[in-house]
Amino acid sequence: MSANAEQSMSIAAMEQRLKEMEEQLKLQASELLQKTSELKALEEKMAQPPTCEICAFPYSAEGDHVPRLLECGHTVCHKCTESLVTKDPMFCQTLIKCPFDRQRFLLNKDLAKLPKNYFIIQMLSRS
Numbered sequence: 001m002s003a004n005a006e007q008s009m010s011i012a013a014m015e016q017r018l019k020e021m022e023e024q025l026k027l028q029a030s031e032l033l034q035k036t037s038e039l040k041a042l043e044e045k046m047a048q049p050p051t052c053e054i055c056a057f058p059y060s061a062e063g064d065h066v067p068r069l070l071e072c073g074h075t076v077c078h079k080c081t082e083s084l085v086t087k088d089p090m091f092c093q094t095l096i097k098c099p100f101d102r103q104r105f106l107l108n109k110d111l112a113k114l115p116k117n118y119f120i121i122q123m124l125s126r127s
Contacts, residue, residue, distance in 0.1 A: 050120050052077035054099060059120050067117035071105040072098050075117045082111060 049058040052065065054076055059067045064079040076084070076099070084096050085107060094107045 050123055052080055054080040054083075059117075059124060061121050061124055067120040068111070068114040069117045070096065070098050070103075070114070072101055072103045074098050074100045075120060078111065078114075081114060085111070 050067075051058050052067070052075075055065075057065050057077060057079075059065050059077060065077040067075045068078050068081050069075055070081075081096065084099065086095050086097060086104075087093075088095055095104045096107045097104045
């Protein structure tokens with residue numbers, strides 16, 4: 001094979017490799033654009049105050065929408081915990097049922113004694 005033929009094949013291979021790299025670059029640019037869009041959406045969501053997943057009202061440090069921790073670890077506002085309370089007439093017990101995982105817990109005290117979710121309250125003071 002002549003030197004010109006080898007050079008032509010080498011140039012053709014390099015052109016093919018260049019096209020492949022350009023396609024890869026376009027794909028990566030598209031992925032980067034998508035990730036940037038997702039990041040902006042998350043930033044916008046984080047800028048909004050956290051809300052109760054039941055009533056969609058923003059949590060507050062005091063009052064009806066204080067974030068309360070259930071024994072399972074889920075959080076709902078104080079107002080919504082009132083709708084989660086059930087009485088068991090057979091055993092004369094007051095139960096609270098988590099709307100997310102459906103676990104039932106014995107409520108030995110007033111709803112106001114359920115622990116506050118201080119992590120969420122701290123987030124409120126930062127926003």
